[in-house]
Amino acid sequence: MHRRIIVRIRDAIRKNYYDLTYHAIEEMADDELETLDIENAILNGKIMKIDKNDPLGTKYIIQGVAKDQSTLIGIVGRFKETGVFLIITVYAIT
Numbered sequence: 001m002h003r004r005i006i007v008r009i010r011d012a013i014r015k016n017y018y019d020l021t022y023h024a025i026e027e028m029a030d031d032e033l034e035t036l037d038i039e040n041a042i043l044n045g046k047i048m049k050i051d052k053n054d055p056l057g058t059k060y061i062i063q064g065v066a067k068d069q070s071t072l073i074g075i076v077g078r079f080k081e082t083g084v085f086l087i088i089t090v091y092a093i094t
Contacts, residue, residue, distance in 0.1 A: 002047045005060065009077070012085040013042050018077075020087045031092040033073065037066035038090055041073040054078070059088070066092075 012018050020028075020038075028038065045064020052058050062075045072093040080086050 002050070005050075006047050006062075008079075009047075009060065009062070009085055010043055012079075012083070013039050017083065018085040018087060019080075021089070024087045024089050027090050031090070033066065033071075033090060033092060037068075037071070037073060038075060038087065040067045041065060041075060045073075045075075048074075063093070 020035075028034070041064030042062055043064070045062045047060055048063050049061040050058060051061065057078045057080075059076055059078045062077070064073055064075070065071060066073055074091045074093050075087060076089045077085050077087040
């Protein structure tokens with residue numbers, strides 16, 4: 001199950017079929033992360049948790065490393081009705 005979902009998420013990232021919330025952009029700035037860090041973490045990371053209890057839709061919590069290959073990043077996102085992967089928040093794991 002996780003395998004199929006992470007493939008779908010990675011495909012959305014590769015095709016630039018994703019969006020970031022304003023909150024995610026703020027968190028990226030706070031943690032000095034760039035878009036390439038988030039993309040790298042998703043493309044090489046794994047799903048740590050699936051939260052099906054959110055009324056707005058299933059959320060996927062992903063962990064991976066930034067482009068520097070040392071900074072661990074957490075990403076929370078969900079698919080919108082359009083198929084776009086919406087990145088809700090990101091955070092550096094220290």
